[in-house]
Amino acid sequence: MKVNKLGFLSILALLGFMGFTVSIPFFGFFGFAQYIRYFFVTPxxxxxxxxxxxxxxxxxxxxxxxxxxxxxxxxxxxxxxxxxxxxxxxxxxxxxxxxxxxxxxxxxxxxx
Structure with missing residues (x-):
């Protein structure tokens, strides 16, 4: 099965957890979580x-x-x-x- 590489952008959503400890603007990285759906799309x-x-x-x-x-x-x-x-x-x-x-x-x- 071929992996859709666009889904790897969702890894950037993990930086959103730094918003709880480091700085509030890091919460914007949670927007990258929507790219998880591309792991399930056949390219x-x-x-x-x-x-x-x-x-x-x-x-x-x-x-x-x-x-x-x-x-x-x-x-x-x-x-x-x-x-x-x-x-x-x-x-x-x-x-x-x-x-x-x-x-x-x-x-x-x-x-x-």
Whole structure:
């Protein structure tokens, strides 16, 4: 049986438990728990195509958000700190990847 590697993103949900002891923002990592369901999905060609399409949406949206955040930081350094600028690429990329993958899966289910 072929293992769907997208399910391994759910391991990041374990970092959410650090929110109880280290810092409250770690609770956001519990959002990765929704990727557990991909361990039970057989990765066929359409699924791989949807993942590639969603990954490209996530990548380019992250590049766009980082460029925009860097421009805002250089124009108004007091408004947007450097750590937020660096984190913006990752956060926007993961959100856009997840949303676009869900939308593509819903569209796939409607076609069946």
């Amino acid at each position: 066929d060609e359409l699924f791989q195509q949807n993942v590639r399409k969603a990954a490209s949406y996530g990548f380019f949206s992250g590049v766009w958000a980082t460029g925009l955040a860097i421009a805002v930081h250089f124009l108004f350094p007091a408004i947007l700190p450097v750590n937020i600028v660096l984190v913006s690429c990752y956060v926007v990329s993961m959100i856009c990847f997840t949303i676009s993958l869900v939308v593509l899966e819903i569209n796939e289910q409607r076609e069946i």
